Amino acid sequence: MKVLMLVAELEDYTIAFVNGVAQHLPVVLGVPKRRYAHLESWFDPAVDLRLLDWPRHRSPANPIFLLKLSQLIRQEAPTLIHLLSNSTLWLNFAAPFWRPIPLVTTVHDVELHPGDADSRTLPRWATELMVRQSGHIVVHGESLRKMVLQRYAKPVDHVHVLSHPSIQRYADFARQRQLTRPQGDDAFRVLLFGRIFAYKGLEHLIRAEAALGETVPNLRITIAGRGDDPWAFRGLMGHPDRYDIRNHFIEDAEVAQLFTDTDIVVLPYTEASQSGVLNLAAAFGKPVVVTDVGELRASVTQNGLGLVVPPGDPQQLAHAIKLLAHGADLRAELGASALAWANGPNAPKAVGAAAASLYRKVVDPCAPS
Template identity: 70%
Template structure:
């Protein structure tokens, strides 16, 4: 069986998913050269990687690109095409030319997150049109499946759940470069990582930090990622000197060092679907504190990865941080669970096996 995967973004997810899937069937992966060329060595060698001159969505070169992409798909004669995100504009116009090859599309976020300016660069109709054109849809949890069923005219047996696989490349980078965690006696480090937009809940982390002023052990908060200016919440902070704020793009080696150094990863989101950060933290064996939104509580509680608190509740978040800060044994146990989950049930190989099984069910009625 041969599958063509298409991805224009979401590099970490694509590396994990494609590499895991390639251990079970033939995978041709077509991606933009400008985003993936420097990452080629991170793919499993079994992935047939095609680096394409993929235009940005505002480019007038897109019609010519779609013609070449359609030619590639016809030459490969795959059993199935899987689009790894519906956040696309131009591919909508190529889909009719790929028929009768079955098309599967993954929806990472059924609804746009509040303040997510990246996604808002696309016209709202484009991701929705791709969902309508795709016979089969993949989401990352049962709650997201229900949202798709509520919002689109899809039958339940055409909407499938595959978990977001663990992201191991940063932990592997740390091993290759023989990185070591930085330790300071009596200091416990808390990390909020990723795009800093409104829904990430930084406001509520600042309120929680203020409530923890004077608590032992000594706490340090790292906010790392590009996006909105975290310092707008300075008036809410108990002690701004406890913050290490890196409001910019974080290079790979720095990402690895951040997760090595941290003791607790916090995801105080006010709204979410799932989270790549959760899957990155698990590969480092780090306990997490998440809010009760989207698929986060189900994933964390069912696998013993950390603690769950109500969203937009600084007081509950502060109590959870203090609980883990004062209980090293609990932190170690949750971290061990996370690492085992990332290497076992949620490893790229296991998620790839589930995807391969799904593809066979999709293709069988067409053969």
Template identity: 70%
Template structure:
């Protein structure tokens, strides 16, 4: 079998997923040169990587790109085509020309996150049309499967669950560059990382920090990533010196250093499907605190990765932070479990084996 994987973004996820699948079957990966060119060394050599001159959504060159892409597909003659995201408008117009090759699409977010302006760039009809053109789809959890079954009117046999694989490239970068954790005497550092939109729950982390000012005087909060202005919560911050705010794009080496330095990673989300940040944190063996939204509870609890609190519950969040700050044994236990999960059951190779099994099932169903 040969799988052709296509995606226009999601670099971290795609590198892990494609590299994992390539351990079990032939993989051709088509991605934009402008986004993946500098990351090629992180893609497993077993992947047949094609860096494409993939236009932006508004470009007039999209019809020509679709023609070239269709020629590539006919040349490669894949057994299956897997779109690793349904967020590329123009592929809707090319998909009918790829038949009868089975088409599979991954839906990362069955429902849009509140305040996520980047995902909302595409019209809803475009993301839904790609799903409807794909007889089979992939989601990242059983709860998401139940939602997808209702939203897209798919047969249960046509909605497949695959875990979001652990993201190892930043930990690998840290090893390549021989990076080390920066020791800060007595400091307990909490990291909130990623695109900072309303649903990420920064407000509740800020309120929890205020509750801990006397109990944890050594607490430091790092907030790193593009998105909404964290400054709107400044009136709630008791001591600005307890915060490290980096409201910008974070370069790869800086990402690695942030996770090396963190004692715990907090995901106080008010809504979520699953989380790439969680899968990045576990590769560093970091314990996490997550809220009970989307697939986060089932992932964290069943694998012993950290603690789960109700969304928007400031007191419970503060209690969890304090508990981990005061118990190095608990942090070690969760961190050990996290790294074991990232390198074992949720490693790219193991998820890739599951994906290869799904591909074989889809091909049989479409024969």
């Protein structure tokens, strides 16, 4: 059995997922050269990586690319094709020509996140058409499975749940570079990381900081990622000098240092499906504070990763931050659980085994589970 995977973005997720699957099955991965060439060393040698001249959405070169891609598929003759997201417009026009090869597509977000400017650049019909053309759908949680079943006319046994694997490459980077927290740094560091869009709940974190007052006197909050300008909420900040704002794309070395330095990671989202940041924090053994949206509660409570608070409630968020700031033993317990989860049941190899089992079932429904 051989699986061919295609994806145009989602670099960290792709590395974790594909490396995991490659421990169990032969994998050919096609990705854009412009986005993945500098990441080649992070792929397991078992992955047959193809860096493609993959055009952008608006490029007139897309028809020629689809022709070459379809030729590649015929040459490789995979047993199954897995699209690791449904957010590539032009693949909709090529998918009908790949039949009868089974097509599986991962849907990360059934609904668009509020304020997510990146996702809104793609027409809604394009993401939905790919779901409808795919024989089987993968999602990263039971609530997302229910949403897909309600939205699309898919048989119940054709929508599957696979865990979002832990993102380990930054923790590996930190170990390779022997990164440590600076000596003498006695601050209690809180990190909000990733694309800063409306649904990430930045305003609620800032209100929570103001509500904390002087109860955590050594509090420092780092907001790192491109997107909306956090300083737009300066007027809500209790102590602006507590903030370290990095409103830009964060390179690998900086990501690794940020997660090495922080005490906890906060995800005060007002809406979510699942979160790569959660899986990144776990690989560093960092406790999290998340809101009860999407799959966050299920992931955190079932695996002892951190604390859960209601969305849009700065007071409860402040209470959780204070609890962890003054609870070193609790932080250590949650951090140990997070690391065990990231390196055990949610490690890429473990998720890859579940994916390999799913692929076999798709290809041969009568095969034993």
